[in-house]
Amino acid sequence: xxxxxxxxxxxxxxxxxxxxxxxxxxxxxxxxxxxxxxxxxxxxxxxxxxxxxxxxxxxxxxxxxxxxxxxxxxxxxxxxxxxxxxxxxxxxxxxxxxxxxxxxxxxxxxxxxxxxxxxxxxxxxxxxxxxxxxxxxxxxxxxxxxxxxxxxxxxxxxxxxxxxxxxxxxxxxxxxxxxxxxxxxxxxxxxxxxxxxxxxxxxxxxxxxxxxxxxxxxxxxxx
Numbered sequence: 001x002x003x004x005x006x007x008x009x010x011x012x013x014x015x016x017x018x019x020x021x022x023x024x025x026x027x028x029x030x031x032x033x034x035x036x037x038x039x040x041x042x043x044x045x046x047x048x049x050x051x052x053x054x055x056x057x058x059x060x061x062x063x064x065x066x067x068x069x070x071x072x073x074x075x076x077x078x079x080x081x082x083x084x085x086x087x088x089x090x091x092x093x094x095x096x097x098x099x100x101x102x103x104x105x106x107x108x109x110x111x112x113x114x115x116x117x118x119x120x121x122x123x124x125x126x127x128x129x130x131x132x133x134x135x136x137x138x139x140x141x142x143x144x145x146x147x148x149x150x151x152x153x154x155x156x157x158x159x160x161x162x163x164x165x166x167x168x169x170x171x172x173x174x175x176x177x178x179x180x181x182x183x184x185x186x187x188x189x190x191x192x193x194x195x196x197x198x199x200x201x202x203x204x205x206x207x208x209x210x211x212x213x214x215x216x217x218x219x220x221x222x223x
Contacts, residue, residue, distance in 0.1 A: 044125060044127055045127060046084065046127050046128075046129055046130070046132075046175070048132070049176070049178065049182065049185070050175070050176045050185075051132045051133055051134070052134070052212050053176055053185045053187070053205050053212050054133060054173055054176075054187075055133045055134040055135055056205060056211075056212045056213070056214060057187075057189065057203055057205065057214055057217075058078060058080075058133070058135055058139075058171065059135055059136050060214050061214075061217065062075060062078060062168045062171065062191070063075065063078075063135070063136050063137055064136075067168055070168075070191075070197070070199075071168050071169060071191070071193045071197045072195075072197055073166075073167075073168060073169075073193065074166065075137065075166060075167070075168040076137060076138075076165075076166030077137055077138045077139060077140065077164070077165075077166045077167055077168075078135055078137050078138070078139035078140075078167070078168055078171065079139070079140055079142055079164050079167045079168070079169070079170040079171065080129065080133075080139060080140070080141050080170070080171045080172075080173065081129075081141075081142060081143075081144055081147065081170060081171065081172040081173070082128060082129050082141035082142060082143050082144070083126050083127070083128055083129065083143075083144060084126050084127050084129065084172075084173055084174055084175050085126060085144075085172050085173075085174065086123035086174035086175070086188050088123065091188065091200065091220070091221075094221075095220070100220075101116060103218075104116070104202060104218060107216060107218050108204045108215060108216050108218070110184075110204075110206075110215070111184070111186065111204050112179050112184055114179055114180055115177050115178060115179040115184045115185070115186045115204075116177065116186060117177070118177035118178055118179070119174075119175075119176070119177025119186045119187065119188075120177070121177070122174075122175035122177050123174050123175050123177075123188070126175075127175060129141055129173070140164070142164075142170065147160075147170055150163060154194060154195070157193075157194030157195070160194070161194075168191065168193060169191050169192050169193025169194065169197070169198070170191070170192055170193075171189060171190070171191045172189065172190045172191075172192075173187065173188075173189050174187050174188040174189065175187065182207070183206060183207040184204065184205070184206050185204070185205040185206070185207075185212070186202065186203070186204050186205075187202070187203055188200070188201070188202050188203075189201055189203065192223075196222070196223060197223075198222070198223040199219050199221065199222050199223075200219070200220055200221045201217050201218055201220060202217070202218045202220060203216070203217045203218070204216055204218075
């Protein structure tokens with residue numbers, strides 16, 4: 001039989017172990033709850049399909065004769081903001097999203113509702129772009145903070161072009177929404193180039209075999 005002193009020591013040890021076990025269980029529960037409440041951002045990395053669509057779009061509108069007609073500039077390099085972006089409040093300020101969808105579907109009847117929904121979901125997050133574009137011209141990825149340090153108002157554009165000669169301005173891309181079968185793509189892009197050549201647009205592309213083809217670009221603002 002254990003003495004009273006031994007009993008007290010044993011009880012103290014049991015209480016200590018119980019406290020430690022409870023703390024461990026609580027920590028596990030908190031971790032599980034947190035992971036359940038905070039959805040994982042599985043779409044944080046830009047996919048290869050997105051780079052393929054972006055590359056086709058940029059080559060179509062910002063290289064060669066098309067670039068000169070669009071920007072008034074002889075383009076010899078492409079400047080792209082290094083992070084995807086879609087400022088929903090600013091872009092949809094003049095046209096609520098419900099009306100915007102009607103406009104987009106009218107312009108491109110083949111645009112699927114599922115593709116639009118996926119775009120809305122994808123555009124909630126930003127992602128860093130990498131040098132995985134396939135373009136007919138040299139290109140650079142430039143941080144938004146770098147661009148902001150150069151351009152404060154319209155008078156600063158000559159300095160910008162001194163630092164990035166032959167650029168088309170700078171292009172900012174959103175994430176891309178895809179149809180369930182991954183054969184239709186939908187995204188937003190803006191190109192700022194100074195003066196009155198800046199544009200913001202939605203673009204629909206479709207995959208024909210192994211190739212992506214631009215179906216239509218719908219410009220929603222011009223500056």
